[in-house]
Amino acid sequence: MNETKVTRFRERIGEIYVGAALTLMIDIGFRTGLWEAAAKGPATSEQLAERAGLEERYVREWLGAVTTGGIADYDSDTEMYSLPEEHAVSLTGDGASNRAVNAGLLTYLGKHVDPVVTVFREGGGVPYSRYRPEFTSLMDQRFRREYNEMLFDGYIRAVPGLEERLMAGIRVCDVGCGTGHNLNLMAAEYPASTFTGFDIAADAIELANAEAAEMGLSNVAFEVQDATALPGDLTFDLMTTFDAIHDQANPQGALNEIGRSLAADGVYLMIDIDASSDLKNNIGNPLAPYLYSVSTMHCMTVSLAEGGAGLGTVWGRELALEMLSEAGLTQVEILESSNPTNAIYVCRKG
Ligand SMILES: C[S@@+](CC[C@H](N)C(=O)[O-])C[C@H]1O[C@@H](n2cnc3c(N)ncnc32)[C@H](O)[C@@H]1O
Structure with missing residues (x-):
C-alpha cells in the first residue's frame, strides 16, 4: 500500500465533497437571487439580506460557505462581503455564461x-x-x-x-x-x-x-x-x-x-x-x-x-x-x- 497515494486520494475525496456542497450553495444563490444581489457591490450580511429580501442568519451562513469556498471575498475589518466581477460573470445574468443555472439540475x-x-x-x-x-x-x-x-x-x-x-x-x-x-x-x-x-x-x-x-x-x-x-x-x-x-x-x-x-x-x-x-x-x-x-x-x-x-x-x-x-x-x-x-x-x- 502506497501511503502517499492513500493521503492524496483522501484529499481528493474531500475536494469532491466540498465541490458537491458548494453546488448546493450555488443553486441556493441562483434561486434566491443572492448572486444578483451580491453582484451589485460589497455588503455586510445584513445589507445583502435586505437587498435580496431574505433572512440574515441564513444569508450569513451561506456567505460563510461561498467565502471559504473561494467564490466571494470577505473584509474582516469592515465585515463586508463582495463577489468579484470576474466570478459574477459565471453566476449572474440571463446569458449562457451564467453557470449557476446548471447547479439546479444537479x-x-x-x-x-x-x-x-x-x-x-x-x-x-x-x-x-x-x-x-x-x-x-x-x-x-x-x-x-x-x-x-x-x-x-x-x-x-x-x-x-x-x-x-x-x-x-x-x-x-x-x-x-x-x-x-x-x-x-x-x-x-x-x-x-x-x-x-x-x-x-x-x-x-x-x-x-x-x-x-x-x-x-x-x-x-x-x-x-x-x-x-x-x-x-x-x-x-x-x-x-x-x-x-x-x-x-x-x-x-x-x-x-x-x-x-x-x-x-x-x-x-x-x-x-x-x-x-x-x-x-x-x-x-x-x-x-x-x-x-x-x-x-x-x-x-x-x-x-x-x-x-x-x-x-x-x-x-x-x-x-x-x-x-x-x-x-x-x-x-x-x-x-x-x-x-x-x-x-x-x-x-x-
Ligand atoms: C434532454 S431533453 C431536450 C429537450 C429540448 N430539445 C431542448 O433542447 O431543450 C430530451 C427531450 O426528449 C423528449 N423525448 C424523450 N423520448 C421521446 C420520444 N420517444 N418521443 C419524443 N420525445 C421524446 C423528452 O420529453 C425531452 O423533452
Missing part, C-alpha cells in the same frame, strides 16, 4: 438517488414521469439561454447554405423539442419556413405552444408525438434534435423515423453529447465524470424504465455514426460546437 438529480439505488438492485429504471414537471423547466432554463446566444451563429450558420434555404422557405421539424424555444426563435427569424415540434411530454408542448402564441407566430406548431411514430404523411427538408436522441427508449427507432421523414435532399442536424463510445478515450476528458453521472441519474435510467436501449449520455461518436447509417443517414459530417458538451452531426441520405 441538486434536482440528487433527489432521485433513492429510486436510482433501487433500480441498481432490481433492474429497470426510473421513468421520465418521475422527473416531471421540474425536469422540463430545468431543461428550459438551461437551454433557452444557450439558444438565445448560439442557435443561429453556433448551429444554423455552421452548415453552409442552410440559412439561405430557411430564408427561402422550407419545412422544418424538431424532434424531442421540449419547450420549443429554439423552434420559436427560428420561426420568428425565418417567416417563409414552417416549423413543427414533436415531444412526448405534454407539459413541454403546452409551454411551447404558449410561447409561440405570445410571440405571435403563425408558422410554428407543437404536438405531443412519439419520435418513433412520426406522422406517415409528412416530409421535412430540415430535421433537428437537440440533446434528444441519447435518452430515448428506442433511439434507433427515432433515427429511422427521421431518416424516413427527411426529404431526399434534406438535412438532419443532430446536436448531441460529444464523447467517444469507448470509455478509454473518455479518460482525461474533464467533463466525462459529469456526463456519466447525469446519465446514471437520468438519461440512461429513463430509457431503461421503458425497457429501452439505455444508451446513456456518453453513447459517443462511433455508435452514433453506426446508428445514423442504419437509419439511412450515411453522409455525416461532425462539426465542433461552441458548446464543448455537444457535437453537431450534419446528416444527409446517401
Whole structure:
C-alpha cells in the first residue's frame, strides 16, 4: 500500500465533497437571487439580506460557505462581503455564461438517488414521469439561454447554405423539442419556413405552444408525438434534435423515423453529447465524470424504465455514426460546437 497515494486520494475525496456542497450553495444563490444581489457591490450580511429580501442568519451562513469556498471575498475589518466581477460573470445574468443555472439540475438529480439505488438492485429504471414537471423547466432554463446566444451563429450558420434555404422557405421539424424555444426563435427569424415540434411530454408542448402564441407566430406548431411514430404523411427538408436522441427508449427507432421523414435532399442536424463510445478515450476528458453521472441519474435510467436501449449520455461518436447509417443517414459530417458538451452531426441520405 502506497501511503502517499492513500493521503492524496483522501484529499481528493474531500475536494469532491466540498465541490458537491458548494453546488448546493450555488443553486441556493441562483434561486434566491443572492448572486444578483451580491453582484451589485460589497455588503455586510445584513445589507445583502435586505437587498435580496431574505433572512440574515441564513444569508450569513451561506456567505460563510461561498467565502471559504473561494467564490466571494470577505473584509474582516469592515465585515463586508463582495463577489468579484470576474466570478459574477459565471453566476449572474440571463446569458449562457451564467453557470449557476446548471447547479439546479444537479441538486434536482440528487433527489432521485433513492429510486436510482433501487433500480441498481432490481433492474429497470426510473421513468421520465418521475422527473416531471421540474425536469422540463430545468431543461428550459438551461437551454433557452444557450439558444438565445448560439442557435443561429453556433448551429444554423455552421452548415453552409442552410440559412439561405430557411430564408427561402422550407419545412422544418424538431424532434424531442421540449419547450420549443429554439423552434420559436427560428420561426420568428425565418417567416417563409414552417416549423413543427414533436415531444412526448405534454407539459413541454403546452409551454411551447404558449410561447409561440405570445410571440405571435403563425408558422410554428407543437404536438405531443412519439419520435418513433412520426406522422406517415409528412416530409421535412430540415430535421433537428437537440440533446434528444441519447435518452430515448428506442433511439434507433427515432433515427429511422427521421431518416424516413427527411426529404431526399434534406438535412438532419443532430446536436448531441460529444464523447467517444469507448470509455478509454473518455479518460482525461474533464467533463466525462459529469456526463456519466447525469446519465446514471437520468438519461440512461429513463430509457431503461421503458425497457429501452439505455444508451446513456456518453453513447459517443462511433455508435452514433453506426446508428445514423442504419437509419439511412450515411453522409455525416461532425462539426465542433461552441458548446464543448455537444457535437453537431450534419446528416444527409446517401
Ligand atoms: C434532454 S431533453 C431536450 C429537450 C429540448 N430539445 C431542448 O433542447 O431543450 C430530451 C427531450 O426528449 C423528449 N423525448 C424523450 N423520448 C421521446 C420520444 N420517444 N418521443 C419524443 N420525445 C421524446 C423528452 O420529453 C425531452 O423533452
